[in-house]
Amino acid sequence: MINQSVDQAAVDNLLVNFDGLKFKSIKIGDDSFKIITNLSCSQLFKSSVDHDGDAIDSREVGLNSPSDLTPGVYEGGFKVWECSRDMVQFINDDLQLTGTINCLDLGCGSGIVGICLLKSIEGSVDFQDFNQNVLINYTLPNILVNCKQSSVNETWEKLSPRVNFISGDWSNFPKTKRYDYIFSCETIYNQDNYPKLVDILTNCLTPNGCAYFAAKSYYFGVGGGVQQFSDFLVDKQLTIEEIKVFPDCVERIIVKITIKQS
Numbered sequence: 001m002i003n004q005s006v007d008q009a010a011v012d013n014l015l016v017n018f019d020g021l022k023f024k025s026i027k028i029g030d031d032s033f034k035i036i037t038n039l040s041c042s043q044l045f046k047s048s049v050d051h052d053g054d055a056i057d058s059r060e061v062g063l064n065s066p067s068d069l070t071p072g073v074y075e076g077g078f079k080v081w082e083c084s085r086d087m088v089q090f091i092n093d094d095l096q097l098t099g100t101i102n103c104l105d106l107g108c109g110s111g112i113v114g115i116c117l118l119k120s121i122e123g124s125v126d127f128q129d130f131n132q133n134v135l136i137n138y139t140l141p142n143i144l145v146n147c148k149q150s151s152v153n154e155t156w157e158k159l160s161p162r163v164n165f166i167s168g169d170w171s172n173f174p175k176t177k178r179y180d181y182i183f184s185c186e187t188i189y190n191q192d193n194y195p196k197l198v199d200i201l202t203n204c205l206t207p208n209g210c211a212y213f214a215a216k217s218y219y220f221g222v223g224g225g226v227q228q229f230s231d232f233l234v235d236k237q238l239t240i241e242e243i244k245v246f247p248d249c250v251e252r253i254i255v256k257i258t259i260k261q262s
Protein backbone atom coordinates (compact mmCIF):
# COMPACT_ATOMS: atom_id res chain seq x y z
CA MET A 1 0.00 0.00 0.00
CA ILE A 2 1.25 3.49 -0.85
CA ASN A 3 0.80 6.28 1.63
CA GLN A 4 0.69 9.60 -0.10
CA SER A 5 0.72 11.29 3.25
CA VAL A 6 1.60 10.10 6.72
CA ASP A 7 -1.13 9.09 9.12
CA GLN A 8 -2.58 12.28 10.72
CA ALA A 9 -2.77 10.62 14.16
CA ALA A 10 0.95 9.92 14.00
CA VAL A 11 1.67 13.54 13.08
CA ASP A 12 -0.53 14.81 15.93
CA ASN A 13 1.23 12.45 18.33
CA LEU A 14 4.59 13.70 17.16
CA LEU A 15 3.61 17.37 17.55
CA VAL A 16 2.39 16.75 21.11
CA ASN A 17 5.58 14.91 22.08
CA PHE A 18 7.98 17.04 20.11
CA ASP A 19 9.63 18.71 23.11
CA GLY A 20 10.71 15.29 24.43
CA LEU A 21 12.78 14.54 21.36
CA LYS A 22 16.56 14.84 21.40
CA PHE A 23 18.70 15.83 18.46
CA LYS A 24 22.40 15.96 17.66
CA SER A 25 23.98 18.41 15.25
CA ILE A 26 25.92 17.36 12.20
CA LYS A 27 27.92 19.80 10.12
CA ILE A 28 28.16 19.51 6.35
CA GLY A 29 30.33 22.22 4.82
CA ASP A 30 28.87 25.53 5.99
CA ASP A 31 25.48 23.94 6.67
CA SER A 32 24.36 22.09 9.77
CA PHE A 33 21.48 19.75 10.53
CA LYS A 34 19.81 18.44 13.64
CA ILE A 35 19.20 14.70 13.59
CA ILE A 36 16.89 12.91 16.02
CA THR A 37 18.72 10.62 18.49
CA ASN A 38 16.08 9.27 20.89
CA LEU A 39 14.20 7.06 18.49
CA SER A 40 13.02 4.82 21.30
CA CYS A 41 10.70 7.59 22.59
CA SER A 42 7.78 5.22 23.19
CA GLN A 43 5.01 7.78 22.60
CA LEU A 44 6.00 8.06 18.98
CA PHE A 45 6.08 4.37 18.33
CA LYS A 46 2.50 3.82 19.45
CA SER A 47 1.08 4.98 16.16
CA SER A 48 3.80 3.66 13.93
CA VAL A 49 2.69 1.46 11.10
CA ASP A 50 4.73 -0.04 8.32
CA HIS A 51 3.91 0.29 4.65
CA ASP A 52 1.59 -2.69 4.79
CA GLY A 53 -0.40 -1.15 7.59
CA ASP A 54 0.82 -3.51 10.32
CA ALA A 55 1.78 -2.15 13.70
CA ILE A 56 5.53 -2.24 13.98
CA ASP A 57 8.21 -1.19 16.43
CA SER A 58 11.23 0.61 15.04
CA ARG A 59 13.39 -1.02 17.64
CA GLU A 60 12.74 -4.31 15.87
CA VAL A 61 13.24 -2.84 12.44
CA GLY A 62 16.65 -1.37 12.07
CA LEU A 63 17.69 0.03 15.39
CA ASN A 64 18.77 -3.18 17.09
CA SER A 65 19.56 -4.93 13.91
CA PRO A 66 23.12 -6.30 13.70
CA SER A 67 23.23 -5.20 10.09
CA ASP A 68 22.61 -1.80 8.50
CA LEU A 69 19.72 -3.18 6.55
CA THR A 70 17.52 -6.24 6.15
CA PRO A 71 16.55 -6.57 2.49
CA GLY A 72 12.81 -6.28 1.87
CA VAL A 73 12.10 -5.42 5.52
CA TYR A 74 14.23 -2.49 6.52
CA GLU A 75 16.38 -0.77 3.90
CA GLY A 76 18.64 1.41 6.05
CA GLY A 77 16.54 4.54 6.57
CA PHE A 78 17.40 5.12 10.26
CA LYS A 79 20.89 6.41 9.56
CA VAL A 80 22.63 9.31 7.83
CA TRP A 81 24.71 7.61 5.13
CA GLU A 82 27.91 9.12 3.77
CA CYS A 83 26.72 9.91 0.26
CA SER A 84 23.80 11.99 1.52
CA ARG A 85 26.39 14.32 3.07
CA ASP A 86 28.11 14.54 -0.33
CA MET A 87 24.78 15.37 -1.96
CA VAL A 88 23.99 18.15 0.53
CA GLN A 89 27.39 19.68 -0.09
CA PHE A 90 26.87 19.43 -3.85
CA ILE A 91 23.42 21.04 -3.66
CA ASN A 92 24.69 23.91 -1.51
CA ASP A 93 27.98 24.52 -3.31
CA ASP A 94 27.22 23.66 -6.93
CA LEU A 95 23.48 23.49 -7.68
CA GLN A 96 22.18 26.30 -5.48
CA LEU A 97 18.56 25.68 -6.49
CA THR A 98 15.91 28.34 -5.89
CA GLY A 99 12.37 29.09 -7.11
CA THR A 100 9.20 27.08 -7.48
CA ILE A 101 10.36 23.61 -8.43
CA ASN A 102 9.18 20.14 -7.45
CA CYS A 103 11.75 17.77 -6.00
CA LEU A 104 11.81 14.17 -4.82
CA ASP A 105 14.16 12.76 -2.18
CA LEU A 106 14.05 9.10 -3.29
CA GLY A 107 15.09 6.77 -0.47
CA CYS A 108 15.26 9.71 1.90
CA GLY A 109 16.05 8.07 5.28
CA SER A 110 16.96 10.98 7.58
CA GLY A 111 15.71 13.43 4.93
CA ILE A 112 18.72 15.77 5.05
CA VAL A 113 18.77 16.16 1.27
CA GLY A 114 15.09 17.09 1.11
CA ILE A 115 15.46 19.34 4.15
CA CYS A 116 18.33 21.18 2.48
CA LEU A 117 16.03 21.72 -0.55
CA LEU A 118 13.05 22.81 1.55
CA LYS A 119 15.23 25.56 3.00
CA SER A 120 16.26 26.97 -0.39
CA ILE A 121 13.42 26.39 -2.86
CA GLU A 122 9.81 27.52 -2.78
CA GLY A 123 8.22 24.44 -4.35
CA SER A 124 7.46 21.01 -2.99
CA VAL A 125 9.65 18.20 -1.71
CA ASP A 126 8.36 14.62 -1.64
CA PHE A 127 10.10 12.29 0.80
CA GLN A 128 10.10 8.58 -0.07
CA ASP A 129 11.30 5.71 2.10
CA PHE A 130 10.64 1.96 2.04
CA ASN A 131 9.46 2.09 5.68
CA GLN A 132 6.63 4.38 6.74
CA ASN A 133 8.02 3.93 10.22
CA VAL A 134 11.18 5.80 9.13
CA LEU A 135 9.16 8.63 7.58
CA ILE A 136 7.10 9.23 10.74
CA ASN A 137 9.70 8.67 13.44
CA TYR A 138 12.87 9.94 11.80
CA THR A 139 12.32 11.97 8.60
CA LEU A 140 9.39 14.07 9.84
CA PRO A 141 10.90 15.07 13.22
CA ASN A 142 14.11 15.95 11.39
CA ILE A 143 12.18 18.15 8.94
CA LEU A 144 10.32 19.89 11.76
CA VAL A 145 13.33 20.65 13.92
CA ASN A 146 15.45 21.85 11.01
CA CYS A 147 12.79 24.09 9.51
CA LYS A 148 11.32 25.30 12.81
CA GLN A 149 11.08 29.09 13.07
CA SER A 150 8.19 29.56 15.49
CA SER A 151 6.20 26.85 17.29
CA VAL A 152 6.31 23.33 15.94
CA ASN A 153 2.55 23.46 15.18
CA GLU A 154 2.93 26.64 13.14
CA THR A 155 5.96 25.18 11.38
CA TRP A 156 3.96 22.12 10.36
CA GLU A 157 1.03 24.27 9.20
CA LYS A 158 3.34 26.20 6.88
CA LEU A 159 5.29 23.19 5.67
CA SER A 160 2.59 20.58 5.21
CA PRO A 161 1.33 21.95 1.85
CA ARG A 162 4.89 21.66 0.52
CA VAL A 163 5.80 18.16 1.67
CA ASN A 164 4.51 14.70 0.80
CA PHE A 165 5.52 11.35 2.19
CA ILE A 166 5.53 8.20 0.12
CA SER A 167 6.32 4.79 1.56
CA GLY A 168 6.59 1.33 0.10
CA ASP A 169 8.62 -0.55 -2.46
CA TRP A 170 9.80 1.37 -5.52
CA SER A 171 7.81 -1.03 -7.72
CA ASN A 172 4.67 0.67 -6.35
CA PHE A 173 5.88 4.25 -6.62
CA PRO A 174 2.97 6.41 -7.86
CA LYS A 175 3.42 7.75 -11.40
CA THR A 176 1.01 10.64 -10.92
CA LYS A 177 3.44 13.53 -10.46
CA ARG A 178 6.47 14.78 -12.39
CA TYR A 179 9.54 16.20 -10.71
CA ASP A 180 12.00 18.83 -11.90
CA TYR A 181 14.67 17.17 -9.77
CA ILE A 182 15.01 13.73 -8.25
CA PHE A 183 17.77 13.18 -5.67
CA SER A 184 18.76 9.75 -4.43
CA CYS A 185 21.62 8.71 -2.16
CA GLU A 186 22.98 5.24 -1.38
CA THR A 187 20.16 3.57 -3.28
CA ILE A 188 21.90 1.63 -6.06
CA TYR A 189 23.52 -1.08 -3.94
CA ASN A 190 21.02 -3.77 -5.02
CA GLN A 191 20.93 -4.52 -8.76
CA ASP A 192 17.50 -6.16 -8.44
CA ASN A 193 16.10 -2.66 -7.90
CA TYR A 194 17.54 -1.12 -11.08
CA PRO A 195 14.45 -1.78 -13.26
CA LYS A 196 12.26 -0.13 -10.58
CA LEU A 197 14.54 2.93 -10.41
CA VAL A 198 14.59 3.26 -14.21
CA ASP A 199 10.80 3.05 -14.27
CA ILE A 200 10.54 5.89 -11.72
CA LEU A 201 13.08 8.06 -13.54
CA THR A 202 11.49 7.50 -16.93
CA ASN A 203 7.95 8.18 -15.73
CA CYS A 204 8.41 10.82 -13.04
CA LEU A 205 10.96 13.31 -14.37
CA THR A 206 9.70 16.32 -16.33
CA PRO A 207 11.06 16.21 -19.94
CA ASN A 208 13.84 18.68 -19.02
CA GLY A 209 14.21 17.45 -15.48
CA CYS A 210 17.21 15.66 -14.07
CA ALA A 211 18.12 13.24 -11.34
CA TYR A 212 21.24 13.18 -9.21
CA PHE A 213 22.34 9.93 -7.61
CA ALA A 214 25.11 9.85 -5.00
CA ALA A 215 26.61 6.43 -4.43
CA LYS A 216 29.74 4.47 -3.68
CA SER A 217 31.56 3.24 -6.73
CA TYR A 218 31.00 -0.32 -5.48
CA TYR A 219 29.04 -1.92 -2.64
CA PHE A 220 31.12 -4.87 -1.45
CA GLY A 221 29.11 -7.95 -0.63
CA VAL A 222 26.00 -6.56 -2.28
CA GLY A 223 27.03 -6.27 -5.91
CA GLY A 224 25.68 -2.91 -7.06
CA GLY A 225 27.57 0.30 -7.71
CA VAL A 226 27.95 3.23 -10.07
CA GLN A 227 29.43 1.23 -12.98
CA GLN A 228 26.76 -1.47 -12.65
CA PHE A 229 23.98 1.14 -12.65
CA SER A 230 25.59 2.96 -15.60
CA ASP A 231 25.79 -0.31 -17.58
CA PHE A 232 22.15 -1.02 -16.82
CA LEU A 233 21.12 2.35 -18.31
CA VAL A 234 22.95 1.83 -21.63
CA ASP A 235 19.91 0.72 -23.65
CA LYS A 236 17.36 2.75 -21.70
CA GLN A 237 15.83 6.15 -22.50
CA LEU A 238 18.21 7.78 -20.02
CA THR A 239 21.68 9.32 -20.17
CA ILE A 240 24.07 9.23 -17.25
CA GLU A 241 27.23 11.27 -16.63
CA GLU A 242 29.66 11.53 -13.77
CA ILE A 243 29.50 14.96 -12.14
CA LYS A 244 31.65 14.77 -9.04
CA VAL A 245 34.05 12.25 -7.51
CA PHE A 246 34.96 12.07 -3.83
CA PRO A 247 38.17 10.04 -3.63
CA ASP A 248 38.35 7.72 -0.60
CA CYS A 249 39.21 4.07 0.12
CA VAL A 250 35.89 3.38 -1.55
CA GLU A 251 35.34 6.20 -4.02
CA ARG A 252 32.02 8.07 -3.86
CA ILE A 253 30.44 9.56 -6.97
CA ILE A 254 27.57 11.85 -7.93
CA VAL A 255 26.00 11.13 -11.32
CA LYS A 256 23.47 13.14 -13.28
CA ILE A 257 20.69 11.34 -15.15
CA THR A 258 18.46 12.94 -17.80
CA ILE A 259 15.91 11.71 -20.28
CA LYS A 260 17.33 11.08 -23.78
CA GLN A 261 16.01 13.70 -26.18
CA SER A 262 14.74 12.01 -29.37
Ligand SMILES: C[S@@+](CC[C@H](N)C(=O)[O-])C[C@H]1O[C@@H](n2cnc3c(N)ncnc32)[C@H](O)[C@@H]1O
Residues within 6 Å of the ligand: 075, 076, 077, 079, 080, 081, 082, 083, 084, 106, 107, 108, 109, 110, 128, 129, 130, 131, 168, 169, 170, 171, 184, 185, 186, 187, 193
Ligand atom coordinates in the same frame (compact mmCIF):
# COMPACT_ATOMS: atom_id res chain seq x y z
C1 LIG B 1 20.99 2.96 2.55
S1 LIG B 1 19.51 3.86 2.81
C2 LIG B 1 20.03 5.51 2.38
C3 LIG B 1 19.21 6.56 3.09
C4 LIG B 1 19.57 8.01 2.75
N1 LIG B 1 19.35 8.29 1.36
C5 LIG B 1 20.99 8.32 3.11
O1 LIG B 1 21.84 8.34 2.20
O2 LIG B 1 21.28 8.56 4.28
C6 LIG B 1 18.57 3.35 1.39
C7 LIG B 1 17.27 4.07 1.20
O3 LIG B 1 16.59 3.58 0.05
C8 LIG B 1 15.29 3.10 0.40
N2 LIG B 1 15.05 1.87 -0.36
C9 LIG B 1 15.94 0.86 -0.60
N3 LIG B 1 15.38 -0.11 -1.34
C10 LIG B 1 14.11 0.28 -1.56
C11 LIG B 1 13.03 -0.29 -2.29
N4 LIG B 1 13.14 -1.48 -2.91
N5 LIG B 1 11.86 0.39 -2.34
C12 LIG B 1 11.74 1.58 -1.72
N6 LIG B 1 12.72 2.18 -1.04
C13 LIG B 1 13.89 1.54 -0.95
C14 LIG B 1 15.35 2.84 1.89
O4 LIG B 1 14.12 2.94 2.54
C15 LIG B 1 16.30 3.93 2.36
O5 LIG B 1 15.63 5.14 2.52
